[in-house]
Amino acid sequence: MKAVPSGSIDCEAFDHGLLELRNTPNHTGRSPAQLLYGHPLRTCVPAHPAAYKMEWQPDKEDCDLRATQREQDVASRYNQHARSLPALAVNEQVRLQNPRTKRWDQVGTVMAYHEPRQYDVRVPCGRVLRRNRRFLRPDIALGTPQDTPLGPTTTSPSCGMCDAHDAARLGSGGGARCNLRRC
Template sequence: MKKLIAGSWSSGSFDPDTFGKALLLFRNAPMSGGASPSQIVFSRPTRDLLPAHRRSFAPEWQQAAELLEKRAQHAKELQIQHFNRTAHPLPPLVIGDSVLIQDHKSKRWSTPGVIVEVGPFRDYLVKTPAGRLFRRNRRFLRVISPQIPQPQPASSASTTTTPCQRPGPAPPAAPPSTLRRSRRLAAKIAS
């Protein structure tokens, strides 16, 4: 709107005729939704200074435009339905969960941490072993399954058993391989 007013000034005075024409063009310009302000109010475009055939304002063209809008809306709904077929929300985390944080540059799950705070919009405050705090969305956190320590059997002096090992054929000793200049192993040629 400021550009319309600024463009209506010519030779130091405000020209209301230029401003009126600019305002008419502004009202007919489509917005992000695809419809212009005049189409929203009057359900049809208004005539302005841009040349257009008079039949373009006829009711049959307006009905054709409405039909196209309905088709576009239906296609959009199908696209949303197709996308959401396999999409599902990630399960929420609780305070104390051990997680891995995804590095935004390398995309690797490398930094371990513990959830210390849960935010309102699927964001979590994670504390690393180094003491740093990171605020991350649920999408960039992966739960580490807790490692259950295996119970060690009670050691008693009288019942010490060692597993019996059967003598078997010893694995063949590999011949020493020579390194080449490229530090790759030389190919073994069977003769």
């Protein structure tokens, strides 16, 4: 939509443009106006009066089927490159990402696991924080206990098992870097 030269949006052209935008069908085959009112709105664009009859409107089932199909396509494209993080064990030392600075500067201990990838972590001050697994990293420097992992089990290697840490443990060092990018 083009604005008025003065930049004001209090004009009839802007209102007509907004009406057309609300009457334009989206990926489901229905427009926001059809979702709200159940039928398209009459606009300034010329249309035959029969075009507004219910027999010419898309079926609700067809639109819902298209929306479901699109959601499945989006999910499958996302899952092609997504990977799940390995589960953390109780009493495992972890680093927490600071939400403000985005740095991994807090240290804590895993206390419990909650179903959708959530962990309770006790920080040194005694406070227990609930954090998503995405914002927790195992702390390799402090060592980790050999407890059973919480939550869903995964077959992906933990950060302590990658080649870079094996080389550092054996003393070859050589500036090896973790290939999982978690440390």
